Amino acid sequence: MISALRPTLLAFSQFVRTPTLGRRVAGLLALAIVLMLVLNLAVYVLIQRTVAFNDTVEEAQQVRLVSREVLTRLVDAETGQRGFLLTARPEYLSIHDEAIQQLPDLLRDLGGLTAGDPDLGPRVERVRELSDQRRAVTEWSLDLARTGRLDEAVSVLRRGEGKVLMDAMRTEIAAIDEIQATRLQFRTRQSEWAGNITVIANALGGALILVLAGISAWLIRRYIFEVQGARDALDRLNAGLEHQVLDRTFELTLARDRAEAMLREVNHRVGNSLQLVSSFMSLQLRHLVDEGARAALKESQARIEAVAHVHRRLYTSGDMSSVAMDEYLEGLISELSQSLCPDKDGCSIHLDAVPMRVSTDQAVSLGVVVTELVTNAVKYAYEPGKPGQIRVSLGQGPNGRAILTVEDDGPGMGDGGVKGTGLGGKIVSAMASGLRSAVEFDKAHKGVRARLTFDL
Structure with missing residues (x-):
């Protein structure tokens, strides 16, 4: 990785060391990059604050929802109790029992949401205590009613002890709502302040980047004109060199054509010479009587023909290799x-x-x-x-x-x-x-x- 980046770093360092334009443009680019990093950091902080605020809002809503659900379940239990004491109908007891069964889970959830909170923790604990006391009063009156002592059960209800407990519980839950509302209001002001600061920083950063971009464009434009002048001079020099290269290429092409023509001529002459040798052997075969000598000469002629065939292929094709x-x-x-x-x-x-x-x-x-x-x-x-x-x-x-x-x-x-x-x-x-x-x-x-x- 480092070896692959080394040429780029060397080129950049050489560019920065140039006397005028390189250092200026590099400095402007470095400053623009720093500004972009600062802006990105500000946006990142704002996003983190927004995420934290959303988490706080969601947590507060959960606390308020669960606390109100606890109060609702206790009201349902009280309603079932009063209905049973007044009518002695068992369906009211089912409402009471269902509400009582849901209360432990709701209180456990509420405690988990406010665990470690110095403001909400004691109040949630107080709600749990009041809930237990209210359940105890309700169960006492119901036990009296189930055993036939209905007058005593009604007297328990009329003493208003349950109402006092419910009022205290409503007070605690209202305090929890007020604490959460205060926190949300404070976090909202913080988020708005951070957002305003970020907007101002982004605007200033954008303006500075535009200014730096304008300065860089002006410097680059001037550099382009200088490069164009040097390029025109180089083009004139290249034109003379290209003319020399064309002349030299033409000479080399002629020399190559002559070499290829000579090679073809050599192959052609070798092929003709081999064919001439084969013809001499054919003439010699006509005057030989010894079959052994004729066979040996015929085999030699076939070998020469095999080599001559290659040369015929060479000088009749475009590929000599x-x-x-x-x-x-x-x-x-x-x-x-x-x-x-x-x-x-x-x-x-x-x-x-x-x-x-x-x-x-x-x-x-x-x-x-x-x-x-x-x-x-x-x-x-x-x-x-x-x-x-x-x-x-x-x-x-x-x-x-x-x-x-x-x-x-x-x-x-x-x-x-x-x-x-x-x-x-x-x-x-x-x-x-x-x-x-x-x-x-x-x-x-x-x-x-x-x-x-x-x-x-």
Whole structure:
């Protein structure tokens, strides 16, 4: 993280150290940022005060609601008591009992809301005591009524002890409301004062930021005019340099075109020379009687043709650094079929190659390998006069490698040795070594299957 920010910090420090504009703009920006931070802090404090005020309001409303609910439940209990004493009907007792059951939960909630409050805590405790005393008086009168002593129960009611307790409870609850109202009024004045201060600070801060922005704009405008003048001078200098670069580029283009033309000419001459050598061998074949010499010369001619085919591909294509291997193999197999399998009822060579580009050196090595393996298959895979198929395939292998396979359905290699003089095998091994690979023979195949895996 620090290493990533280091270039930015260095650029900023260099900008600040500039003699005039950099220091002024940086100072103005720093002052504007400080003002924005102060304004944000003021807004944050106001938001916190508003949140605290809202919490206070909600808590006060809860205290007032619960305290009034306590008073309401006691009034319900008293109403049920009076109704039962006057009518002796049990449904009034159900009103009394329901109110009495709810009182403990309400008093517990009220105590939790005012816990630790030095003003409200004692008053809530006083409400709890008055509530217990009022419940005791109510239960006493009801017990007298349940045991048949109705006159005594009514006399308890007429003494007014319950009324005194209820009046005291109303007084305490009214005091709780008054304390909460006073607190809310005080917090409201504080919130309004803080809001006014924040508005004034925001207005002053906004005005200062606008002034700083105006000064920065004026400084930057002056700097832009200076930069524009320097840019015009630089454009004039660049125009002269571009003219020189165009002249030099034109010269380099001509030199490259000449080099490419010379390279094409070299490839063309090499291809012609190889073709001339192949023609000399064809003339020599006509005068040879020894079949061994004819076969050896014919194999050499096929090897030369494989190399010549690469050069023909090079000087007839726009890319001098790589060869389309699938197209190259197609032409090579066609030439091998014409020279090695002229009889249509005899051997046949089939190609299955995916589009693939390889370097020139790889194409030469692969062409020689295919020529040697196909020639060997034509000579030894099938008996004279019996048709047979030779298959050449080129495809993609794992890990970005390619696989070249030449196979036939003949009798195989027998004891595992390569038939012939062994020169073809040495050539194949040398070419495979140049590809940093080796030819592998699949012994599980019925005939001969040679596989070469190489890097692209």
